[in-house]
Amino acid sequence: MGKIELFEDNLLQIEVIENKNSITMVWTGKSTNRKPSEFISPILADTIKKSNATKKRIMLDFRKLDYMNSSTITPIIKILERAKRGAIQITLLYNRSLKWQDLSFSALEIFQTKDSKVEIKGVDNHVS
């Protein structure tokens, strides 16, 4: 059975979709809060907990995100760094057709691991 939860704060929406093999976090809108970690980190922590319990891969899908401030990048890279050393599997998806996403997220390839435990994937999603 699939399960969907929606979290909303200011201009940012995070949808957490749990399927048979994965838990997907879809980020939509803009992340502009002064302390975005206060909203993001508990959702990430809960998703990691579920992933640890079920061994499901976490998919962080940023393709619908319009903007994020630099404070938003902090909790994301901390999770990627810890995933490198831990048991959880993470795939980060971004829209390579958007230059800002390509610049921001392709730099996170430094956290990618050879065994695909951490994957950073740019997808061509042309926005009309």
Add this chain to the structure above:
Amino acid sequence: MKRFLKLAVKPEWHEIEEARIEASKYLQSLGLMTDSVHALTMVISELIENGIKYGSFTVPEDTVEVDIHQNENIITVEVINPLDPTDDTAHNHLIKLDKTVQWIRGYQDPFEAYVEKLKEVSRRPLNDEESGLGLVRIAYEGKAILDFFVAEGGSLNVSAVSNFQGDTYGEN
């Protein structure tokens, strides 16, 4: 065509989004490509965020002043905030700002500086909320050269100069 835009942003967080919208409209009116508008709007947002975080706003009239100038392919963004050098937070911010700007200049390619900063920040404790990525992101994604000075009247002026020669002014 209007060659500059000045904004007075109240030191309240929700004001940043309004400034972003105004700045974005102005940059679009210059004929910049969408990607460049996005990059510059990020630069403006990050600098206003710092201005609000570290400025000293003692009277209701105090604002973060944003000046955006265009000179051919060069876009200069200046963000000015009142400063109280006797305040410890402001003083520490100035020292850190100086150190960070010098550190970024030490790299030939700002991407390398950005990657170094990502590695450093990612290893910090989960409850450490400080990002420290804003300025280096401006240099890397905004292709901007950063500088700053403290004016005699006691305000901090941070500038980011971006050269978009060859990759802007047209359709994406």
